[in-house]
Amino acid sequence: MIKLGKTNTLTVVKKVDFGMYLDGGREIGQILLPTRYVPEGLKIGQEIEVFLYLDQDEKIIATTEMPLAQVGDFAFLEVAWVNNFGAFLHWGPMKDLFVPFREQKMKMTKGHSYIVHVHLDEDSYRIMASAKVDRYIDTTYPPYHVGDEVEVLVWQKTELGLKVIVNNRYGGLLYDDQVFRNLRTGDKTKAYISQIRPDGKLDLMLSRKGQAAVEDFSDTLLQYIKDNGGHTVLGDKSPAEDIYDTFGVSKKVFKKAVGDLYKKRLITIDTDGLHAI
Numbered sequence: 001m002i003k004l005g006k007t008n009t010l011t012v013v014k015k016v017d018f019g020m021y022l023d024g025g026r027e028i029g030q031i032l033l034p035t036r037y038v039p040e041g042l043k044i045g046q047e048i049e050v051f052l053y054l055d056q057d058e059k060i061i062a063t064t065e066m067p068l069a070q071v072g073d074f075a076f077l078e079v080a081w082v083n084n085f086g087a088f089l090h091w092g093p094m095k096d097l098f099v100p101f102r103e104q105k106m107k108m109t110k111g112h113s114y115i116v117h118v119h120l121d122e123d124s125y126r127i128m129a130s131a132k133v134d135r136y137i138d139t140t141y142p143p144y145h146v147g148d149e150v151e152v153l154v155w156q157k158t159e160l161g162l163k164v165i166v167n168n169r170y171g172g173l174l175y176d177d178q179v180f181r182n183l184r185t186g187d188k189t190k191a192y193i194s195q196i197r198p199d200g201k202l203d204l205m206l207s208r209k210g211q212a213a214v215e216d217f218s219d220t221l222l223q224y225i226k227d228n229g230g231h232t233v234l235g236d237k238s239p240a241e242d243i244y245d246t247f248g249v250s251k252k253v254f255k256k257a258v259g260d261l262y263k264k265r266l267i268t269i270d271t272d273g274l275h276a277i
Helices: 211-229 240-247 251-263
Strands: 008-014 019-025 030-032 047-054 060-063 072-080 086-089 097-100 111-120 127-130 148-156 161-166 170-175 189-194 202-205 267-270 271-274
Touching: 072 148, 097 111, 097 161, 111 148, 148 170, 161 202, 202 240, 211 240, 211 251, 211 271, 240 251, 251 267
Parallel strands: 030 060, 097 127, 170 202
Antiparallel strands: 008 019, 008 047, 019 030, 047 060, 072 086, 072 111, 086 097, 111 127, 148 161, 148 189, 161 170, 189 202, 267 271
16 A cells, blocks of 8 residues: 555556656556656666655655655754745655644744644645644653663753654653753754653653763764874863863763773873873
């Protein structure tokens, strides 16, 4: 069964002057892959991965160029233009993605970017987006454990910290005292589960706890020193801002990693910085 608004692996069934037709199954029939998207050497009977969307005539069409987000995704997209029906977001190579006024938390403005959820409209079967992302956050209990690494999309600032979307599915919070670098709405980064609340909501941190964080960063620091001629001017007395700007970690983690590498006799600590042995 094909999935509109997502990537599909389909079989080539016919070649024509303006492209190739792909097998969309008994219910859909053949789907056109226009010539400009046909890879050189593609033959009848071969399979190809394509993205399916609706063209201007509301017909399903295939492309090998992928959009910035697919159905089911949360994404940070820029408004391309606005009309009397809603806003249209830059989405990639195909026509812009529609956000009706009823799906906007505030009136969207051309040139501004917003966190949205991409979905199929149940009534029209059209691909569209909604800025009312709360309703699309999964509220089931997440299948994670404390310490698990996840990917987060920064959603919005709150009094406690940053609300994020975890693994394109769940809601989470990065508390202010866990944010050691500048993160803004739309940024994606890896994070770690620090707590799973009874209601299933997730608390996160940007680095692992304790010794695990030190060991992770120790490897990074040693490789950095080696990649930079076996030396770095940064050391225990360097400003926390310089350490963070270079490595994205707190000075506390940096100092522990330095101590870890020194004890293992992998570096020396000198007045001009750190040297790899």
